[in-house]
Amino acid sequence: MPPMQGEELRKGPWLEEEDKRLAASVALLGERRWDSLAKASGLRRTGKSCRLRWLNYLRPNLKRDRLTAEEETIILQLHKQWGNKWSKIARSLPGRTDNEIKNYWRSHLRRKAAQLGGQGNYQSIISNAKQDLLTPECDTVSLRSSNGECNKGDSLRTSDDICDMFGLSNFGIVGSPYETRMTDWLSHLSYGPGGVYHHGDCQSSELCFCFPSEDSYGGSWDSLGFLWDTE
DNA sequence: AACGTATGCAACCGCATTCTT
DNA sequence: GAAGAATGCGGTTGCATACGT
Numbered sequence: 001m002p003p004m005q006g007e008e009l010r011k012g013p014w015l016e017e018e019d020k021r022l023a024a025s026v027a028l029l030g031e032r033r034w035d036s037l038a039k040a041s042g043l044r045r046t047g048k049s050c051r052l053r054w055l056n057y058l059r060p061n062l063k064r065d066r067l068t069a070e071e072e073t074i075i076l077q078l079h080k081q082w083g084n085k086w087s088k089i090a091r092s093l094p095g096r097t098d099n100e101i102k103n104y105w106r107s108h109l110r111r112k113a114a115q116l117g118g119q120g121n122y123q124s125i126i127s128n129a130k131q132d133l134l135t136p137e138c139d140t141v142s143l144r145s146s147n148g149e150c151n152k153g154d155s156l157r158t159s160d161d162i163c164d165m166f167g168l169s170n171f172g173i174v175g176s177p178y179e180t181r182m183t184d185w186l187s188h189l190s191y192g193p194g195g196v197y198h199h200g201d202c203q204s205s206e207l208c209f210c211f212p213s214e215d216s217y218g219g220s221w222d223s224l225g226f227l228w229d230t231e
Numbered sequence: 232a233a234c235g236t237a238t239g240c241a242a243c244c245g246c247a248t249t250c251t252t
Numbered sequence: 253g254a255a256g257a258a259t260g261c262g263g264t265t266g267c268a269t270a271c272g273t
Binding site for chain 1: 257258259260261262263266267
């Protein structure tokens with residue numbers, strides 16, 4: 001739609017005044033009909049520009065801090081699975097925008113992947129990130145309580161138990177959409193046929209809970225994409 | 232101090248898809 | 253069901269700042 005004569009559309013960085021006006025208009029009219037909203041607000045911006053500004057900057061509950069190691073791991077995992085489906089990846093990271101993830105990928109992760117080069121090393125990035133999250137004391141992947149107090153025979157009954165046991169709260173998972181999936185999955189491992197067991201070769205003298213070998217649960221870390229899939 | 236380069240991020244653009252009339 | 257409008261998405265660009273020489 002061409003701008004009215006004498007109403008040149010503005011481009012470039014948003015002013016604080018424009019942000020306030022946009023936020024007020026969205027509160028009044030809702031997140032839809034952006035062209036109408038742009039006109040009604042008196043902003044000399046396109047609806048498209050208003051929508052983008054709202055989604056990427058003004059929307060409530062946006063996280064402004066740097067992406068965490070956990071989020072980086074998720075991005076790497078999901079990008080491997082889905083490719084450049086930024087909006088899809090963003091839906092699995094509450095408070096993050098597709099633009100932010102896309103930028104982060106281009107400035108951090110893509111280069112990181114390129115430095116190591118090749119598919120095999122790409123895998124190692126995920127593996128390294130995984131090691132940041134999980135304790136590496138067993139030759140199978142293991143998760144241990146952050147305080148090291150794993151008592152043989154203890155039951156994991158609730159998601160809180162599981163979060164406590166596995167220290168999920170340390171990873172920013174608690175309260176996120178994947179908390180339920182993660183805890184469900186861990187519960188399944190606890191009681192399912194594969195079982196969670198003390199690995200005999202574990203060098204730790206303490207009891208630790210280890211995932212079964214890849215063979216016995218029929219997959220690898222890569223197969224766990226469903227944990228993050230919110231669709 | 233001045234200049235050139237690298238980096239991070241916000242915003243724009245064009246196209247595809249979905250919605251509304 | 254068709255056409256136009258609105259929205260969503262991914263790629264790209266431009267600018268401010270940090271950093272190195």
